[in-house]
Amino acid sequence: MQKILIKNGHLVDPAQQIDGLYDILLEGDKVVQCSNNINDNNAKIIDAQGKYVFPGLIDIHVHLREPGGESKETIYTGTRAAVKGGFTTICCMPNTRPSLDNVPSVEYINLKSEKDAVCNVYPVGCVTKGLDGTELAEIGSLVQAGVIAISDDGCPVSNAFIMRRALEYCKIFDIPVISHCEDRDLAQFGVMNEGAVSTKLGLRGIPNAAEEVMVARDIILAEQTSGYVHIAHVSTKGSVALIRDAKKRGVKITAETAPHYFTLTDFAVEGYNTYAKMNPPLRTAEDVAGIKEGLKDGTLDCIASDHAPHTKEEKNKEFDFAPFGIIGLETELALAYQELVLKEKLSLSSVIEKLTKNPAEVMRLKTKGSLKIGFDADLIIFDGNEKFKANNFISKSSNSPFLGWELQGVINQTIVAGKVVYKS
Amino acid sequence: MLKTKDLLGLENLTKKEIELILDTAINFKGVFTRSVKKVPALRGKTVVNLFYEPSTRTSKSFEVAAQRLSADVIDITTSMSSVVKGESLIDIGKTLEAMKADFVVIRHAMAGTPKILAENISAAVINAGDGFHEHPTQGLLDLYTIRENLDEIKGLKVVIVGDIGHSRVAKSNILALNKFGAKVTVVGPPTLIPDSIKEMGVDIEYNLKKALENADVVNILRIQLERQNKNLFPSLREYTALYKVTPEILKYAKKSVLIMHPGPMNRGIEISSEVVNLKNAVINEQVTNGIAIRMAILYLLAKANK
Ligand SMILES: [Zn+2]
Numbered sequence: 001m002q003k004i005l006i007k008n009g010h011l012v013d014p015a016q017q018i019d020g021l022y023d024i025l026l027e028g029d030k031v032v033q034c035s036n037n038i039n040d041n042n043a044k045i046i047d048a049q050g051k052y053v054f055p056g057l058i059d060i061h062v063h064l065r066e067p068g069g070e071s072k073e074t075i076y077t078g079t080r081a082a083v084k085g086g087f088t089t090i091c092c093m094p095n096t097r098p099s100l101d102n103v104p105s106v107e108y109i110n111l112k113s114e115k116d117a118v119c120n121v122y123p124v125g126c127v128t129k130g131l132d133g134t135e136l137a138e139i140g141s142l143v144q145a146g147v148i149a150i151s152d153d154g155c156p157v158s159n160a161f162i163m164r165r166a167l168e169y170c171k172i173f174d175i176p177v178i179s180h181c182e183d184r185d186l187a188q189f190g191v192m193n194e195g196a197v198s199t200k201l202g203l204r205g206i207p208n209a210a211e212e213v214m215v216a217r218d219i220i221l222a223e224q225t226s227g228y229v230h231i232a233h234v235s236t237k238g239s240v241a242l243i244r245d246a247k248k249r250g251v252k253i254t255a256e257t258a259p260h261y262f263t264l265t266d267f268a269v270e271g272y273n274t275y276a277k278m279n280p281p282l283r284t285a286e287d288v289a290g291i292k293e294g295l296k297d298g299t300l301d302c303i304a305s306d307h308a309p310h311t312k313e314e315k316n317k318e319f320d321f322a323p324f325g326i327i328g329l330e331t332e333l334a335l336a337y338q339e340l341v342l343k344e345k346l347s348l349s350s351v352i353e354k355l356t357k358n359p360a361e362v363m364r365l366k367t368k369g370s371l372k373i374g375f376d377a378d379l380i381i382f383d384g385n386e387k388f389k390a391n392n393f394i395s396k397s398s399n400s401p402f403l404g405w406e407l408q409g410v411i412n413q414t415i416v417a418g419k420v421v422y423k424s
Numbered sequence: 425m426l427k428t429k430d431l432l433g434l435e436n437l438t439k440k441e442i443e444l445i446l447d448t449a450i451n452f453k454g455v456f457t458r459s460v461k462k463v464p465a466l467r468g469k470t471v472v473n474l475f476y477e478p479s480t481r482t483s484k485s486f487e488v489a490a491q492r493l494s495a496d497v498i499d500i501t502t503s504m505s506s507v508v509k510g511e512s513l514i515d516i517g518k519t520l521e522a523m524k525a526d527f528v529v530i531r532h533a534m535a536g537t538p539k540i541l542a543e544n545i546s547a548a549v550i551n552a553g554d555g556f557h558e559h560p561t562q563g564l565l566d567l568y569t570i571r572e573n574l575d576e577i578k579g580l581k582v583v584i585v586g587d588i589g590h591s592r593v594a595k596s597n598i599l600a601l602n603k604f605g606a607k608v609t610v611v612g613p614p615t616l617i618p619d620s621i622k623e624m625g626v627d628i629e630y631n632l633k634k635a636l637e638n639a640d641v642v643n644i645l646r647i648q649l650e651r652q653n654k655n656l657f658p659s660l661r662e663y664t665a666l667y668k669v670t671p672e673i674l675k676y677a678k679k680s681v682l683i684m685h686p687g688p689m690n691r692g693i694e695i696s697s698e699v700v701n702l703k704n705a706v707i708n709e710q711v712t713n714g715i716a717i718r719m720a721i722l723y724l725l726a727k728a729n730k
Contacts, residue, residue, distance in 0.1 A: 202557025
């Protein structure tokens with residue numbers, strides 16, 4: 001079996017509490033050694049001198065759009081964007097056409113991934129049939145077919161009774177119910193954050209309460225069912241506070257946020273910028289501070305992109321007509337590094353934890369998120385000094401509010417299952 | 425000289441530029457009393473009225489303004505349903521471009537649409553009202569009317585009554601009045617007044633009597649009758665009981681209070697008929713001034729885009 005030895009790099013592996021110079025020896029698709037000063041004459045050597053080495057990053061919230069939305073993204077392009085962004089494992093959301101509420105659709109993703117993907121792809125199944133919030137999908141069959149979580153992402157599970165049943169039922173499989181928290185009655189067809197900017201622009205606003213009311217509901221339901229809820233894309237300070245309290249009480253809850261929620265405010269929408277339109281919407285500076293606080297104290301477990309590609313034609317429209325969503329895979333690590341490590345002084349290890357160890361735990365990926373011996377040979381080499389301009393995306397779409405930004409932190413190499421799949 | 429190709433809103437106009445527009449409008453208003461109410465300033469130019477929302481008042485006002493400047497006017501009234509069917513705004517813009525339109529006056533139910541159009545065509549785009557965003561010519565004509573009647577705008581207390589949150593008229597008025605140093609109070613039920621409007625530099629009142637205290641100007645907005653179905657207020661009857669402007673309630677304002685309404689009015693709902701007939705009601709003057717303002721805008725943009 002082929003051996004690769006990564007030498008002289010600065011390994012940050014929060015699951016092993018490693019933050020220093022380590023060599024890593026890969027054999028086949030597994031890690032066989034991770035210690036100081038490894039030598040192996042039979043191994044191909046990659047010199048990572050002056051660079052960081054991280055376990056392959058895991059993004060648990062990605063829309064690959066296949067099947068049904070191939071003009072926006074495919075498994076082929078989406079996974080290539082992922083490895084360029086340092087992700088060796090991604091979880092794809094079920095709001096495809098057809099949706100992942102049935103076994104054949106999940107099998108299609110698995111087969112297509114085998115053929116086209118350059119990183120690990122784990123499908124997330126639907127909570128309800130057709131994502132319509134009324135009838136539970138056959139979750140057990142979906143799990144057998146390979147889904148590792150369920151979610152009606154894109155749509156909230158508006159009916160509290162259905163959410164309760166989903167949380168209860170998923171205890172059989174020990175998988176999270178990922179909740180897109182949005183009270184549609186409160187959101188009222190809003191298209192951006194409700195506040196001074198929406199008032200000025202004359203756009204319908206989505207209040208923070210639209211998210212927080214459902215976060216509170218899901219906490220109560222998780223507590224009463226002792227089910228496991230994972231809150232997707234947290235955008236408000238109030239949600240962070242609710243989740244923090246719930247965790248203190250011992251509720252089985254985890255949560256993620258996305259780079260745009262700790263980097264941008266609703267001012268980014270000014271000029272009717274549809275590349276700053278996503279759901280939940282960009283909030284205020286106060287919320288951004290709250291999100292950073294939640295990342296710092298561990299209330300927010302994961303950073304995930306909510307990578308949501310849309311074509312130029314779809315986005316180049318009246319603000320009300322343009323679809324929600326932005327791409328994120330190729331800017332995620334740099335934004336986390338630049339905004340959280342360099343500017344906010346979070347430790348690099350605590351940030352990498354939210355992209356490796358924690359998402360692996362949320363998704364019960366037992367051999368990922370770390371370079372322990374016997375774990376999967378997924379890793380990346382990262383240069384924290386190099387800068388790049390965010391354009392020329394590999395993703396099929398380029399709907400990013402960071403388009404044209406200069407960002408710090410470049411992925412030099414990405415290794416998936418012991419194979420180099422990306423080189424800068 | 426105006427420096428912009430288009431008139432998308434009042435937010436980015438300076439006080440000086442607004443003064444230029446108002447002063448230019450004075451000259452055009454002078455034309456109205458002549459026997460021949462027409463000047464040749466825009467002869468050979470084409471103005472397209474592109475209205476996605478029906479609005480006889482505004483589209484006719486632009487039409488009269490254009491005709492008095494000797495321009496040709498093309499009317500395109502299109503329903504929102506054709507938009508939903510995928511008739512792209514940018515494509516329509518390109519069509520108008522091919523027709524060599526010099527001006528496109530656009531009214532649209534969605535905020536930001538004039539900007540999209542302006543970015544995609546070389547013709548001058550004039551915003552005739554976009555969603556809840558702005559209605560700049562209305563803001564200008566209201567400012568003109570106030571200045572004409574009360575002379576100095578600085579220090580005036582202007583009260584805007586009604587559905588502030590959904591009103592582009594209110595937004596453009598607030599932006600213009602603040603640039604001239606007026607003190608603006610908005611009044612209406614909290615369901616129709618977003619708290620964040622404060623950040624535009626206005627005071628919020630929920631009580632009409634209190635709001636009117638010492639007011640120099642009261643601008644009464646049209647209440648959209650369908651709002652009651654959206655639970656923004658329980659019923660028109662209740663709205664009327666709390667916010668209808670009547671001669672009695674106007675006693676709380678200054679005696680000479682200037683009474684304005686952008687029209688069309690719902691008499692007996694947001695404004696009583698007696699108020700319309702008061703001698704300090706200038707609602708018809710607003711209509712006349714609207715034409716002068718729109719002439720000034722067309723004229724100044726034509727000069728700027730030469
Ligand atoms: Zn979502």
